[in-house]
Amino acid sequence: MNIRHYFAASVGKTAQWVLKTFFKGGSSYPGKIALELDPKILDHLAKDYEVIVVTGTNGKTLTTALIVKILQQKFDNVLTNPTGANMVQGIVSTFLSAKTKKGQKKFAVLEIDEASLAKVTTYIKPKLFVFTNIFRDQMDRYGEIYTTYQMILDGAAHAPEALILANGDSPIFNSKATPNPRIYYGFDHLPDEEQMAHPNTDGVLCPQCQHILHYQMITYANLGKYYCPHCDFKRPELDYRLTHLGEMTNVSSEFTIGTDDYKIEVGGLYNVYNALTAAAVGEHYGLTADQIRHGLGYDEKIFGRQEVIQIGDKKCTLVLVKNPVGLNQVIDTMNLSPEDFSLVCLLNANYADGIDISWIWDGTYENLTQREIPQVLTGGDRRQDMTFRLQVAGIPDEKITELDSLNQVIQKIAELPTENVYILATYTAVLQLRQKLTEQGILKGGN
Known part of the structure; x- marks a missing residue:
């Protein structure tokens, strides 16, 4: 050298x-x-x-x-x-x-x-x-x-x-x-x-x-x-x-x-x-x-890959989604759950996420209606688009709550009616959520 x-x-x-x-x-x-x-x-x-x-x-x-x-x-x-x-x-x-x-x-x-x-x-x-x-x-x-x-x-x-x-x-x-x-x-x-x-x-x-x-x-x-x-x-x-x-x-x-x-x-x-x-x-x-x-056989969850985070008394499974094929596989996996769950969908459109969000229309959000999901939260920079996509998929308006900030999302998660929660988020939304959870002491050192 x-x-x-x-x-x-x-x-x-x-x-x-x-x-x-x-x-x-x-x-x-x-x-x-x-x-x-x-x-x-x-x-x-x-x-x-x-x-x-x-x-x-x-x-x-x-x-x-x-x-x-x-x-x-x-x-x-x-x-x-x-x-x-x-x-x-x-x-x-x-x-x-x-x-x-x-x-x-x-x-x-x-x-x-x-x-x-x-x-x-x-x-x-x-x-x-x-x-x-x-x-x-x-x-x-x-x-x-x-x-x-x-x-x-x-x-x-x-x-x-x-x-x-x-x-x-x-x-x-x-x-x-x-x-x-x-x-x-x-x-x-x-x-x-x-x-x-x-x-x-x-x-x-x-x-x-x-x-x-x-x-x-x-x-x-x-x-x-x-x-x-x-x-x-x-x-x-x-x-x-x-x-x-x-x-x-x-x-x-x-x-x-x-x-x-x-x-x-x-x-x-x-x-x-x-x-x-x-x-x-x-x-x-x-x-x-x-x-x-x-x-x-090791059971160490990877960043954003079915990572489990405890928020209050809620067991939250955080999953990165970024394209239709991956999203559809995640939805199919969620539908295997024997337990009821609530849902959080966080959609950003930064460079690392992909600026074009048209991919959400190729995802089979309609398959979410196979389950009785009691409440859905939407957030992120493109939350209005996410809300509209879920409405078109057939999720009733009264079950969807659109939130302006991740702090509101975290607060509302603690109030959801089910113990189990799935959080589907794009890449930068995963980063931002984990940062907020670290600031609030829910995650230690960003982990």
């Missing part, structure tokens, strides 16, 4: 210490400072690591956390970016914070934003790329799903020797040739049954002949065992297979991968995909089924 690298790293680490010690935060700022002093600092900070990159629309954060927990069953030095700081400056900050044991293999499991991937892989060369899925998300930033996938491919192309572990149930991941070798994971738990995706589903055109894809099994959205009846395009052979789905509740899921049984302490089919992905990474690095099982 030359003088410039050493100076940039030292200044970045000092800024990190100051921010954590005196201000209890600052996840990305130290990285920003280090990058300004040395634009190539990341190349040198990451050079001794086995880098695993997790990218895609939904599931990055939980998949990354599960991979880390699994690898920690065998390896001591596993670095990650747990704050969700998944753009370049956040990745630099992650490496600045590293504390490792000398002489042992070092892993860095990094969640990286799709649009930032090519910038990051300009400086670091991953050994493994993990592709979760691609759905329509933040159209003003990413564009259509094919544009998003090209961003990811451009990032992977900077490390052509790296292996790609991709979701084989997603047609888009099989749509283009890559210089990178590829292996696949997916669901193989049901007998074949001829079917078509829902008419409002993106990404179901054959990339070879543009006919509509058929399916022999669908999990959700455009994921499943697809094939084109007009050409030879079909789902690739799976290297890692989910062979059985067991009990599914709103708070846990049981399943079998190959011949090994597993359980995770979060609900939802979409989270089973995250667990399958992480287990595939574990198998790739030689971990045993018992080690993978222990890694998946």
Whole structure:
């Protein structure tokens, strides 16, 4: 490391210490400072690591956390970016914070934003790329799903020797040739049954002949065992297979991968995909089924991913929502709950959320009417839009209360008629709510 690298790293680490010690935060700022002093600092900070990159629309954060927990069953030095700081400056900050044991293999499991991937892989060369899925998300930033996938491919192309572990149930991941070798994971738990995706589903055109894809099994959205009846395009052979789905509740899921049984302490089919992905990474690095099982079995809720917060006597489950596919999976998971619940919907439209909120009209809020939800609170910068969407979905006006501030939301939550509350919030709304809860002493230190 030359003088410039050493100076940039030292200044970045000092800024990190100051921010954590005196201000209890600052996840990305130290990285920003280090990058300004040395634009190539990341190349040198990451050079001794086995880098695993997790990218895609939904599931990055939980998949990354599960991979880390699994690898920690065998390896001591596993670095990650747990704050969700998944753009370049956040990745630099992650490496600045590293504390490792000398002489042992070092892993860095990094969640990286799709649009930032090519910038990051300009400086670091991953050994493994993990592709979760691609759905329509933040159209003003990413564009259509094919544009998003090209961003990811451009990032992977900077490390052509790296292996790609991709979701084989997603047609888009099989749509283009890559210089990178590829292996696949997916669901193989049901007998074949001829079917078509829902008419409002993106990404179901054959990339070879543009006919509509058929399916022999669908999990959700455009994921499943697809094939084109007009050409030879079909789902690739799976290297890692989910062979059985067991009990599914709103708070846990049981399943079998190959011949090994597993359980995770979060609900939802979409989270089973995250667990399958992480287990595939574990198998790739030689971990045993018992080690993978222990890694998946931890019950530590991730920021905004079915995170449970106690507000007064209310048990509040906070869930990040940001696009129609993810929202629909959350609603389906909520409807598995055996207990009554009230609902809070917080909608912002800042850059990090996606300025275009038209996605809420593609979400199946109508499925909320399957339950007798006694009261719904709406808040956030676009609360009027949220209220109107719920009204159109069929939730009676008298059950909806629109609130101007998050302080009012928190106060009203304590007055809701049910013990259980679901809070669905966009990214910046999650941050703002957690900040208010910290200020009020409900959350300690932002946790």
